[in-house]
Amino acid sequence: MEHFFSVLGIWLGALFTFAIFSFLYKDNPFYKVAEQIFVGLSAGYWFVYTIFFILIPNLFDPISQDIGANWIKLFPAALGIMMLMRLIPKTEWVSRFPIALIIGTTSGIFFLRYLKSDVINQLTATMINPFAGSDPVTIIGQLMLVIGTITGVIYFYFSKKHEGAFGVTAKIGIYFLMISFGAAFGYTAMARISLLIGRLQFLLGDWLGIISP
Amino acid sequence: MTEKITRKQIDRRWIFLFMFIGVALPLIFTIGFPIETSENSEIVYDLIDNTPSGSKVILSFDYDPASMPELHPMAEAVMRHCFRKKIKVIVTALWPMGVQMAEDTFSQLKADFPDVSYGRDYVNMGFKAGGIVTLQAMGKNFREVFPKDMNGTPIDELPIMDGINNFNNINFILAFSAGDPGIKQWVQIAHDTYGITVSGGVTGVSAPAVIPYVNEQKQLTGLLAGLKGAAEYERLTKEPGSATKGMDAQSIAHMIIILFIAIGNINYWRNKAKEKRGA
Amino acid sequence: MKRKIPLVITFIVGIVVIISEFIPHKPFGRISGELENWYLIIAGFAIILGQMNLFKVNLFKIRYKQKNWQFYIITLISFIIMVSCGLFWGTENNPGLFGNAESITSVVGSKPFDYLFDNIYQHLQATMFSLLAFFIASAAYRAFIARTLESNLLLIAAILVMLGNTSLGSSLTCWLPENLKFLHLPNISSFIMKFPTTAGQRAIMIGAGLGIIGSSLRIILGIERSYLGGE
Numbered sequence: 188m189e190h191f192f193s194v195l196g197i198w199l200g201a202l203f204t205f206a207i208f209s210f211l212y213k214d215n216p217f218y219k220v221a222e223q224i225f226v227g228l229s230a231g232y233w234f235v236y237t238i239f240f241i242l243i244p245n246l247f248d249p250i251s252q253d254i255g256a257n258w259i260k261l262f263p264a265a266l267g268i269m270m271l272m273r274l275i276p277k278t279e280w281v282s283r284f285p286i287a288l289i290i291g292t293t294s295g296i297f298f299l300r301y302l303k304s305d306v307i308n309q310l311t312a313t314m315i316n317p318f319a320g321s322d323p324v325t326i327i328g329q330l331m332l333v334i335g336t337i338t339g340v341i342y343f344y345f346s347k348k349h350e351g352a353f354g355v356t357a358k359i360g361i362y363f364l365m366i367s368f369g370a371a372f373g374y375t376a377m378a379r380i381s382l383l384i385g386r387l388q389f390l391l392g393d394w395l396g397i398i399s400p
Numbered sequence: 401m402t403e404k405i406t407r408k409q410i411d412r413r414w415i416f417l418f419m420f421i422g423v424a425l426p427l428i429f430t431i432g433f434p435i436e437t438s439e440n441s442e443i444v445y446d447l448i449d450n451t452p453s454g455s456k457v458i459l460s461f462d463y464d465p466a467s468m469p470e471l472h473p474m475a476e477a478v479m480r481h482c483f484r485k486k487i488k489v490i491v492t493a494l495w496p497m498g499v500q501m502a503e504d505t506f507s508q509l510k511a512d513f514p515d516v517s518y519g520r521d522y523v524n525m526g527f528k529a530g531g532i533v534t535l536q537a538m539g540k541n542f543r544e545v546f547p548k549d550m551n552g553t554p555i556d557e558l559p560i561m562d563g564i565n566n567f568n569n570i571n572f573i574l575a576f577s578a579g580d581p582g583i584k585q586w587v588q589i590a591h592d593t594y595g596i597t598v599s600g601g602v603t604g605v606s607a608p609a610v611i612p613y614v615n616e617q618k619q620l621t622g623l624l625a626g627l628k629g630a631a632e633y634e635r636l637t638k639e640p641g642s643a644t645k646g647m648d649a650q651s652i653a654h655m656i657i658i659l660f661i662a663i664g665n666i667n668y669w670r671n672k673a674k675e676k677r678g679a
Numbered sequence: 680m681k682r683k684i685p686l687v688i689t690f691i692v693g694i695v696v697i698i699s700e701f702i703p704h705k706p707f708g709r710i711s712g713e714l715e716n717w718y719l720i721i722a723g724f725a726i727i728l729g730q731m732n733l734f735k736v737n738l739f740k741i742r743y744k745q746k747n748w749q750f751y752i753i754t755l756i757s758f759i760i761m762v763s764c765g766l767f768w769g770t771e772n773n774p775g776l777f778g779n780a781e782s783i784t785s786v787v788g789s790k791p792f793d794y795l796f797d798n799i800y801q802h803l804q805a806t807m808f809s810l811l812a813f814f815i816a817s818a819a820y821r822a823f824i825a826r827t828l829e830s831n832l833l834l835i836a837a838i839l840v841m842l843g844n845t846s847l848g849s850s851l852t853c854w855l856p857e858n859l860k861f862l863h864l865p866n867i868s869s870f871i872m873k874f875p876t877t878a879g880q881r882a883i884m885i886g887a888g889l890g891i892i893g894s895s896l897r898i899i900l901g902i903e904r905s906y907l908g909g910e
Contacts (some may be wrong), residue, residue: 188787188788189785189786189787189788192786192787192788193788193857196794196797197798198800199799199802200801201802202848203799203802203803203806204802204806207803207806207810208806208810210740210743211413211416211813212413213703215698218779219747219750220674220750221803222750222807223750223751223754224752224753224754224799224803225755225800225803225804225807226733226754226757226758226910227753227754227756227757227758227759227761228753228757228758228760228761228795228796228799228800229731229767229800229801229804230702230729230730230734230758230761231757231758231759231760231761231762231763232496232497232728232734232765232796232800233726233729233764234726234727234730234758234762234765235498235761235762235765235792236496236499236527236728236763236765236770237496237529237723237727237807238727238765238766239765239770239773240496240499240526240527240550240651240721241419241527241529241719241720241722241726242529242694242720242724242727243725244546244547244548245545245547245716245719245720246720246723246724247582248548249547250787251898258684258721259713262715262717263717263720263721264720264820265723266717266720267720267721267723267724268724270721270724270725270728271724271727271728271731271880273728273732274728274731274732274735278492279908280681283681283682283685283908284684284685284688285721285905286685286723286906287684287685287686287689287907288688288689288692288717288718288721289654289721289722289725290906291688291689291690291692291693291696291716291813291898292533292691292693292696292714292715292718292897293532293690294689294693294696294894294898295532295693295696295697295894295895295897295899296532296533296536296696296894297891297892298534298587298591298693298697298699298849298891298892298895298899299696299697300592300593300895301588301887301888301892301895302892302893303588303592303593303790304588304592304613304619304888304890305588305884305885305887305891306888306889306892307765308592308615308617308619308801308886309507309612309881309884309885309888310885311617312612312616312617312619312700314849315616324861324870327874328535328541328870328873328874329874331874331875331878332874332875332877333878335485335874335875335877335879335882336878336881336882336884337880338886339878339882339883339886340882340885340886341881342882343882343883343886347820348829352815352903356777360882361829362742362828362829362832363875363878363879363882364469364692364834364882365829365832365833365836366832366833366871366875366878366879367608367831367836367875367876367877367878367880367883368833368836368879369736369832369833369834369835369836369840370608370837370840370871370875370876371608371609371822371834371876371880372605372836372837372840372853373831373836373837373839373840373844373868374605374607374625374626374735375604375605375815375846376604376815376819376837376838376841377518377604377605377627377628377650377654377812377841377844378470378603378605378626378627378653379604379605379808379809379812379815379858380423380649380650380653380654380809380812380815381469381604381626381627381646381650382466382469382470382472382805382808382809382811382812382822383419383420383423383469383559383809383812383813384423384427384469384627384646384649384650384653384804385469385470385646385655385899386422386469386805386806386809387424387427387466387649388427388469388642388645388646389805390745391427391428392442397428398427398428398755399904403791407898410820412817412820412821414734415813415816415817415819415820416813417815419813419816420813424813433845433846433847433849433850434846434847434849434850435846435849436846436851437864437868438865438869464804465800465801465802465804465805466804466807466808468801469805470804472740480901485702491895500771500796501794503771528719529719529722529723529725529726530718530719530722531842533715533718533719534715534718534722536715537712537715537718537719538830539714539717539771540715541712541716544716545719548872550772550773551773551800552772552773559885576825579779607872608872608880609880609883609884610877611872611876611877611880612877612884613879613883614879626844628844628845631846644747645853647845648846648848650844650845651845651846651847651848652847652853653812653816654841654845654848655845655847656816657819657841658838658842659741660816660817660820660885661820661823661834661838663820664819664820664822664823664824665823665824665825668824670884
């Protein structure tokens with residue numbers, strides 16, 4: 188019986204794979220059904236995992252086992268329930284309090300972390316001696332790195348009109364951005380094809396058994 | 401005029417069919433193009449290879465089935481390497497489906513590593529929401545964020561978690577990341593705030609956005625990018641897997657896209673010349 | 680009160696988190712740490728809110744027979760099935776309200792929740808995203824036209840990276856002599872990633888970083904209030 192369900196599972200997988208692929212020909216009811224099942228299962232999965240992995244171990248268990256030591260957790264519990272009150276139009280405003288706490292914490296942490304990791308550390312990483320490389324290719328590359336970063340940042344400065352020397356610098360910045368977008372396209376193509384390869388490995392391997400899975 | 405020119409194009413369904421066949425055939429009839437390794441993959445390999453046995457590391461599974469073909473082979477190769485080096489693996493997940501991804505990876509390796517015992521050499525701590533804020537909380541008090549593992553076993557009863565109160569006794573963190581929250585947040589918190597070595601593997605889509613972190617300050621120590629990164633790692637560990645098998649199809653598919661770009665350009669310029677002559 | 684108190688909460692919480700970075704001692708470090716732990720629990724409730732809202736919205740669509748309403752019945756049914764399976768019989772590692780589903784597991788091979796995940800959900804999600812492989816090929820054919828210097832740069836970078844990232848690409852130029860090895864396709868691809876791409880992406884990162892810092896400050900200081908919604 189277990190073997191039957193295992194085979195059935197593979198066939199279900201193949202069936203839903205084709206239902207989604209059918210969209211490539213044109214939109215159709217099979218695709219729509221598969222799409223809605225996907226949305227429903229996904230929401231259900233998040234719901235169940237949130238209960239089992241967050242609410243039970245981090246809230247319900249500590250409170251039910253030792254409320255004396257964990258009374259402080261009643262605050263996030265109350266705030267969480269206030270969050271759920273957003274579902275009722277009349278009490279929607281109550282959810283602003285937990286949202287304010289979430290937004291305040293996130294803003295504070297974002298302010299600190301982005302300042303350090305994405306601004307200061309990136310500027311530090313750009314402050315290199317471009318001529319310190321061991322070979323001409325590295326030196327050219329490092330020069331591109333320094334020039335590209337500075338001109339790219341200048342391009343994003345929109346408070347001054349892009350004309351004259353400033354405009355030329357911004358234009359150079361665009362060229363670097365274009366190269367980086369090209370590379371990003373190359374990587375995106377690679378990523379998307381990998382996903383198709385994964386699907387075909389399932390269809391040809393697990394389902395049809397033509398290739399070893 | 402551009403509209404007029406681009407109108408004369410082939411039905412995209414032919415492109416779809418060509419793509420489907422182009423990817424399927426190399427999977428059936430393998431060619432075996434050689435795989436070259438890159439500097440970033442070698443750095444990740446060296447990081448694990450030079451870690452003393454008995455060390456504890458965090459592998460974070462921050463992806464879902466949508467990115468499985470890229471990140472799963474990577475995760476399997478890296479976890480295999482860790483077990484071979486007798487490194488103790490603590491799994492966390494910032495994406496709920498990451499828990500299943502990690503379990504799937506571990507179950508595939510179980511047969512090859514019968515000595516690896518759950519709770520002593522490997523543990524799956526499960527999923528936690530909250531992204532960067534939760535990571536910051538983990539850096540302060542790991543036990544508060546993860547009071548139990550995914551089976552509901554209290555953290556105090558897991559030998560592997562002895563002495564783990566924050567990131568201090570962790571040798572490095574390696575995140576398999578398909579987006580946000582993921583490797584970016586690990587860099588911002590674990591490396592830039594707590595000074596822990598962070599490395600990882602990302603999907604091809606996210607690689608260009610993450611690459612600035614691979615710098616002289618070692619915000620990221622090496623990076624495995626996409627299926628190619630996974631295949632490179634498999635080559636470094638000399639244990640080819642599904643990523644290596646997929647690289648032939650990847651090569652052919654890339655050539656097909658380049659071919660279509662060429663045809664698109666030829667079409668455009670030919671039609672433009674015709675329009676000019678007609679005008 | 681309905682708007683002012685949340686603004687005050689945001690201000691106090693944001694400031695405490697920032698101060699605790701520089702004064703990690705009591706009370707700031709303690710309060711900040713506690714807020715982060717609360718955040719995890721509130722985020723859990725927020726996820727639950729999201730799923731319940733999805734249920735509500737779909738129910739609304741069915742009730743008022745909006746376009747394609749029949750399909751939303753399927754969304755609700757699959758949601759209810761997944762949640763019921765998870766809560767009643769548990770997940771692979773967690774028992775549910777009805778226990779550990781040993782009898783079902785002995786027949787099916789896994790718990791109902793995991794069976795649905797492994798055999799339906801996983802395939803649906805993976806296939807949904809794999810569709811993009813086809814669309815990216817089509818987009819490359821239609822949109823990747825070399826019209827200007829900028830589009831030429833984009834095109835050339837994309838082609839070189841695509842070639843360099845394949846085993847075929849490395850086979851094409853592996854015959855190059857040692858002094859011309861920098862022209863080897865994987866090396867060109869690595870060069871593009873390591874220098875000009877890093878430069879471009881770093882510029883974006885710095886720009887976006889400054890934007891996020893600015894937005895954070897606006898939120899903490901109460902200048903940006905859109906997150907509170909309309910009155």
